[in-house]
Amino acid sequence: MAKNYDVVVIGAGPGGMTAALYASRANLSVAMIDRGIYGGQMNNTAAIENYPGFKSIMGPDLAQQMYDSSVNFGAEYVYGSVESIEDKGNVKIVKTDSEEIEAKVVIIATGSEYKKLGIPGEHEYGGKGVSYCAVCDGAFFRNKNVVVVGGGDSAIEEATYLAGIVNHVTVIHRREQLRAQQVIQDRAFANDKIDFVWDTNVTEVLGDDKKVTAVKTVNNKTNEESEIKTSGVFIYVGLLPMTEPFANLDITDADGWIKTNDQMATSVPGIYAIGDVRQKDLRQITTAVGEGGIAGQQAFKYVEALSSKGQTEVSH
Known part of the structure; x- marks a missing residue:
């Protein structure tokens, strides 16, 4: 027999935990499913300085506090x-890989993952100088030199953002021209704290036991190898939405991002999506939390509407 809940939240990051909190506080039965520890990418963040209410808090500590709140009204955590x-x-x-669960509402909060370069040192120096989020980590490199890898909108926008914090930014791009929108390019080219290395791939991240110290590069036209000293490496070669299990629902765009309206509803009644898995621009803890609150409230309204129509049971 499948377990039954009013709401299943898939993903226990900040958005998923907030949705579980709001739905369970509305007296709905809630299961929150995750394949890892609750908190998502917060667990990989040394310090969070842009979440209201905290001047600075360790990512795992914020994750724990959010989790404690999310299960306070009876939501169950399911691995x-x-x-x-x-x-x-x-x-x-x-x-899931071990059971079937029935629900009236599903809230998808599976997030996204950064595309990796797949080079030596990238994994080893994650959180020690290798980052995929300038807004999250830029302040840790104040008055230092950093490298940005990529040439699209995100890479150049984040390079410009970093230039307002760090001493100098070197953008390394594998092509001879940027892919970013022209207005974004113009802004970066006009900034004297940003320079560019063209037709070049980063081949390795170097460092000591504690931090990044340099990157190795190769010019893909001349095969000339170089080493650029740096305190940080910000990688922007794309994001991958974690939506493969939902391909059959026809709720994603051509790139796999889930499309919703401003109430977080997908095109399938009773299925909502929140957080980094959505088709949107800003992917932050604050935006995920806001969307989680909306989805949790919409779940309550949806279940109430089903009950008022006497349609809470379906033969199948």
Whole structure:
């Protein structure tokens, strides 16, 4: 027999935990499923300085506080990897690697992951100088020199953002011209704290036991190898939405991001999406939390509407 809940939240990052809090506080039965420890990418963040209420807080500490709140009104944390969602109208079947769970509402909060360069040192120096988020980590490199890898909108926007904090930014791009929008390029080219290294790939991140010290590069036209000293490496070669289990629902765009309206509702009634998995620009803890609150409240309204119509049971 499948377990039954009013709401299943898939993902226990800041958005998912907030949705679970709001839905359970509205007296709905809630299961929050995650394949790892609650907190998501917060667990990989040494210090968070842009979340209201805290001048600075360790990522794992904020994750723990959010989790304690999320289960305070009865939401259950379920460990598992979601493989698919089956839409049966007023009931959704969430299939994990170990069980099936029925729910009236599903809130998808699976997030995204950064594309990696896949080079030596990238993993080893994660959190020690290698970053994928200038807004999150830029302040730790104040008055230092950093490298940005990439040439799209995100890379150049973040390079410009970093230039307002750090001493100098070197943008390394594998092509001879940027892919970013012209207005973004113009802003970066006009900034004397940003320079560019063209037709070049980063081949290795170097460092000592504690931090990044340099990157190795190779010019992909001349094969000339170089070494650039740096305190930080910000990598922007793309994001990958974690939406593969939901491909059958036809709720994503061509790149895999889930499309929603401003109430976080997808095109499938009873299925919502929040946080970094959504088609949007700013991916931060604050935005995920706000979307989680909206989705949790919308879940309550949806379940109430089903009850008022006497449609809470479906034969299948």
